[in-house]
Amino acid sequence: xxxxxxxxxxxxxxxxxxxxxxxxxxxxxxxxxxxxxxxxxxxxxxxxxxxxxxxxxxxxxxxxxxxxxxxxxxxxxxxxxxxxxxxxxxxxxxxxxxxxxxxxxxxxxxxxxxxxxxxxxxxxxxxxxxxxxxxxxxxxxxxxxxxxxxxxxxxxxxxxxxxxxxxxxxxxxxxxxxxxxxxxxxxxxxxxxxxxxxxxxxxxxxxxxxxxxxxxxxxxxxxxxxxxxxxxxxxxxxxxxxxxxxxxxxxxxxxxxxxxxxxxxxxxxxxxxxxxxxxxxxxxxxxxxxxxxxxxxxxxxxxxxxxxxxxxxxxxxxx
Numbered sequence: 001x002x003x004x005x006x007x008x009x010x011x012x013x014x015x016x017x018x019x020x021x022x023x024x025x026x027x028x029x030x031x032x033x034x035x036x037x038x039x040x041x042x043x044x045x046x047x048x049x050x051x052x053x054x055x056x057x058x059x060x061x062x063x064x065x066x067x068x069x070x071x072x073x074x075x076x077x078x079x080x081x082x083x084x085x086x087x088x089x090x091x092x093x094x095x096x097x098x099x100x101x102x103x104x105x106x107x108x109x110x111x112x113x114x115x116x117x118x119x120x121x122x123x124x125x126x127x128x129x130x131x132x133x134x135x136x137x138x139x140x141x142x143x144x145x146x147x148x149x150x151x152x153x154x155x156x157x158x159x160x161x162x163x164x165x166x167x168x169x170x171x172x173x174x175x176x177x178x179x180x181x182x183x184x185x186x187x188x189x190x191x192x193x194x195x196x197x198x199x200x201x202x203x204x205x206x207x208x209x210x211x212x213x214x215x216x217x218x219x220x221x222x223x224x225x226x227x228x229x230x231x232x233x234x235x236x237x238x239x240x241x242x243x244x245x246x247x248x249x250x251x252x253x254x255x256x257x258x259x260x261x262x263x264x265x266x267x268x269x270x271x272x273x274x275x276x277x278x279x280x281x282x283x284x285x286x287x288x289x290x291x292x293x294x295x296x297x298x299x300x301x302x303x304x305x306x307x308x309x310x311x312x313x314x315x316x317x318x319x
Contacts, residue, residue: 054170105156163258197280208222232271232274236274272301283308
């Protein structure tokens with residue numbers, strides 16, 4: 001599967017192979033799934049739109065609820081039925097999903113957690129009783145992403161509404177292992193990838209963020225509540241010479257029902273504007289929205305994208 005590493009640079013050792021996805025060994029296994037009525041709890045970004053279209057193409061019915069002020073209007077066309085719902089009205093969402101007769105719920109898209117830190121947040125959000133119960137019962141300990149999202153899942157489960165991973169229904173959204181662009185990282189950039197990988201994994205273990213930005217084996221920026229693109233922009237402000245490497249990985253015990261690492265064209269454009277030159281993501285654990293478009297934009301801007309795994313990086317380190 002790999003070739004020797006010479007002393008001058010790292011060779012192209014990452015052949016494309018199809019990743020194992022959520023216990024499904026082939027696309028035919030997905031195609032064999034009977035049609036289901038799926039509920040989509042949609043946040044911001046393109047992922048909910050892409051999921052809805054893929055699920056409908058596979059024969060599933062998609063009833064979408066978009067978080068007001070975050071989800072896209074495009075979901076009206078992407079879903080069989082769609083409406084917006086306020087962020088803190090889980091009681092309403094539960095009633096609507098039950099009325100629609102959904103069999104499983106999918107959580108997709110980014111939820112802007114900064115709203116939790118606005119002045120007078122309770123007046124702005126106006127939570128209903130189910131949201132208050134969720135907050136008091138399941139989310140009092142801390143406000144980490146996993147804590148909050150698992151709290152949502154547990155509140156819905158009280159009404160026998162079960163969440164699934166989007167990738168159970170469209171595993172083709174996960175990135176395959178290998179190079180996605182014609183440009184490849186050089187030896188110094190591979191060193192930054194290995195260095196950043198361990199940092200990103202630790203940040204994921206602590207449930208802080210999924211992305212770190214590295215230059216010359218120094219951590220330039222770490223993603224927290226602001227999200228990947230703002231983290232990259234901050235790195236560009238701090239590393240004015242550019243040429244930095246962005247490493248984005250899944251958490252060590254990633255729950256594939258939510259918060260799966262996702263990148264799209266906007267990420268690559270942000271990297272170009274900020275001076276980034278390499279994006280390293282985790283193979284089989286990262287969603288790429290419109291991969292052909294992402295690769296074309298990266299090639300245009302001279303940005304290398306590579307999907308790797310921990311075992312591959314360990315081989316490079318030992319070489």
